[in-house]
Amino acid sequence: MSEIHHYLQEFDDAFDQVRHYQAYPRMRPFIGRLYGQYGPKILLVAESHYLPAGRSLHLDAQRWYAGSEKDFGTDDMPGWIHTRNIIDKPDGKWSARGHEIYRRMNRALNEAGYSGGGNLFRYVAFMNGFQRPAVSGKSLNVQREDIEVASQTLNGVVDIIEPDCLIFVSSKAKRHLAKHLEVESRGVPHPACAWWYRASKHETGKERFIHYLSENRSH
Template sequence: MTNDFNIEFDNIDHYKNFPIMKPFIGENYFNAKKKILVIAESHFFDEKSNINSGPTKWYTSSLKDLHESKFDSINTQMIVESSSHPVFRELENVLSKSMEKYKNRALNNIAFMNGFQRPANKTGQSIKELASAMDFEIGIKTVTKVIEILKPDFVIFISKYTWEKIGKQLHKVENVKYEFINHPASIRYWHNSKYPNSKYRLIDLLK
């Protein structure tokens, strides 16, 4: 990520408090044939954090209030670069079918963030079990700012809940296309070519 974009992201309210949650920007994002911003649901902690007892507590806290053992769980850049999560391995597999790899990774051609800016409290939990009006509001505000900065050609949501609660509520930016693709972990739909929002839809969009 260039310093210029780091500075712009630093001006987003939520990233002032939690800078390690800033989006992952692939090295080749701005040179890619199509600029793609992929938006998932949320990060998650392995177990509940004391500052994530509720939305007000979370959004009025900052990184200095969070125990260092939790940092890796919300470090977007590190999580995508490690590709340890099966979601990113599956995305890498699909992206590589439609675009050339850059430095051996198709993911280096895209940008990635989560729509919800508050993590779920345990592994495998959906933020929809916790989400409030404040989560929706801050998610919409943050995503809007990121889109304005990155100016993608496509914004692709890979979480139906995030699409419904954030994606559909966004003030759409001109010349940006917004799409919903089913979550890669939803095997029943992701691999089903008859399903309109499967991985095959993503492959077609990227051609």
């Protein structure tokens, strides 16, 4: 019988104490079931989830953070903010057009030496930095509330899962949030953007990502 999930649930009692996850439990991080077992504990932090054009729950920052998942109707597409369900593909294949970020990171994890094929997110932890979704196809228009909640939530997750290395896979998220973290971080461009394959300061974003992963695995 194939495994049911690629993620752990052992941290969920602690995540449930994080204020934002009390309101939006679907946004809890994906913690790979082999997190830290075959090398350092790596936390990957992307930018944000998305909701389809035409939805309005997330357009006002104050309204979003004052609300909860109870405000969603089925037509509001709550599955679009379900971090674990999005990452937990049994074969490591993401077919949605907007999921190129996961396809590219999964290939890079393989090139960095994570073995076994399929869904290699099982070796790492993953979450988004900003806790309010953007409009599909657009980058989040960052507000003061976004930075406050993101900082609280990120630091809460770090305290719980104690990563050895935190890598932002979004230049925007790193620019806004890294200075508010209680730990050091690395950063690379968003894997779905042109800079993932375009050289900047002698390396592409993908090469830097693999370098950071490999550097930590060699320790």
